[in-house]
Amino acid sequence: MKLSFQKSSLLNGINIVLKAVPAKTTMSILECILIDATGDDIKLTANDMELGIETTVEGSILERGRIAIEAKLFSEIIRRLPDSEVIVEVDDNLRVSITCEKADFKIAGKSAEEFSYLPTIEKEKYISVSQFTLKEIIRQTLFSIAPGDVNKLMTGELFEVHENELKVTSLDGHRISIRKVSLRDSYADQKVVVPGKTLSEISKILSGDSDKDVLIFFGRNHILFEFDQTLVVSRLIEGEYFRVDQMLSNDYETKMTINKKDFLDSIERSVLLVRENDKKPIILNLQDQILEMTLTSMMGTMKEEILVNKQGKDIMIAFNPKFLIDALRVIDDENVDIYMVNSKAPCFIRDEEGSYIYLILPVNFNRS
């Protein structure tokens, strides 16, 4: 095999597939990037068996072939080369030579035979969504999965398609995040649970361009994202997702409308008094049009007031401040509406159109 690339194209391709190279593994072939130039294109692939990424890189095929190369070393070498033409050549002993101007690296490759190619997904059921929308919806929900949970369903997000609506749900036992977006077309119903890790990696690769689309294909056990010159394939999480609808309600006793930035700034200040695993609640005391927030810990006390718009009853309720922060950070509205029933029932942060719902359970607190 002998290939020629511009350094920047090759590096860009490597950076994309690198997201599917596991940090630690006992199977050394998984730490490799496969370069496949057996056809008319040059394809780079990495695959950790849960998540696989394939991308096509511009370059010239001087001699066809394929090789697996240790991903980290390969990426570091390419990154450090001068911004010029790079030649990657493999001899019969799988010895890889990387040359660029006067620099010449020789490293050991691995047989492509060992490498697991991506599974093939039937391209029947799909939706189309802009890169911007997909990236945003992931950012706005991913924080409330439970990454290490024994219940695998909590480590992923529910993707639901109904007609022209995509709805994404995540939950971790203390809170639920739901985002809905409208699609340009109507599609067949879908309901799959996508691993959080896949979504986290894919959102790093997405350009976030609103003019470019992502095609999402739904297979039986896999999901495939296709965009730019790249394919991302991931296993789905099996099982019946939680019945979230039963936990939602539109009833409330108190509706508070508050400036989002002021509210977020105050809560972020309050957590300065909380050290790591010390779970101190922030107590919200809403009386008339004034929200008083207090947090007391070993380190001291913080008290702040914000003028709000209140409808309904006064209320005193406490939350884990981190949960409020997580939700408020991903809401772009200037003001948010918060709906509460009593100090034991969940609060809902949601907009009129129902494009987002953040449910957060309150915590017990000492009223003194």
Next chain:
Amino acid sequence: MKLSFQKSSLLNGINIVLKAVPAKTTMSILECILIDATGDDIKLTANDMELGIETTVEGSILERGRIAIEAKLFSEIIRRLPDSEVIVEVDDNLRVSITCEKADFKIAGKSAEEFSYLPTIEKEKYISVSQFTLKEIIRQTLFSIAPGDVNKLMTGELFEVHENELKVTSLDGHRISIRKVSLRDSYADQKVVVPGKTLSEISKILSGDSDKDVLIFFGRNHILFEFDQTLVVSRLIEGEYFRVDQMLSNDYETKMTINKKDFLDSIERSVLLVRENDKKPIILNLQDQILEMTLTSMMGTMKEEILVNKQGKDIMIAFNPKFLIDALRVIDDENVDIYMVNSKAPCFIRDEEGSYIYLILPVNFNRS
């Protein structure tokens, strides 16, 4: 005590003295910043007993007094406050109240009695140097101290003043770095060893402005740096520094002039093949006007060539690539001259004027 500040002034002062707050200590008073407003100015001080920093902060004294406050918490609270007026008030129980707009923090202070003020240094012997020059000379030499060495002298740098010249030397057993700068005036001779940690912290505080000066005062056991509104006092390291002059020599068999950037880029690429504690040398083979560099490790082989200007004999010599990288990174010249005798003797990277000398010992290598 009751003081009023603009948030930005207070935060700026805190960030300066924070450099002298130790990360870990068993004496909790050392983790504090002292606010002293017993006189006409508001002074912040931190002191870890080796290094002490005092800075004057703009603000209004509404009621005189002093208090010690846990540095980390104090700095985080101030950082998060709105950009507005901050009031710091202490009651008779050493309870500190920090208020800013609608935010009100209450935290515990500590008695200023416990706090160790900075030692007083006689201001007889001194030099004046620009902030830019001091910051640069530290950057250009500090990398070759031996921070954890049992020989305390190796953990510091020798500062020598002779007439109108300041010379700074550091060494770690494998290399020596020397930088000289001219001062605007002539001063009495000085010779002190300053702890590396002091120099590292001070260079973070120095603005690097070439229009602003630093006064350096030499005490018996301490050195004092005075600049802007800030005093930095450090203990000196006791003992007789190494006789570096004996190790320097102007004799050479080979002089190589090489483009610094090309040389540095090549060596930086070569170390991609070296993992952590794997000490692989880079072999320089200089023949005629071509420098060939090779590095071979478990991971592979790298070979590069650079056209150079050579005077004298051909030579083959090997170095720890890190040592070449460290020296080349702090030299701003486009081309560097490297003087060598043979493969067992140190090489010297130095300029004509003698403003810098970097001595590096070679390592053994396999000629095959």
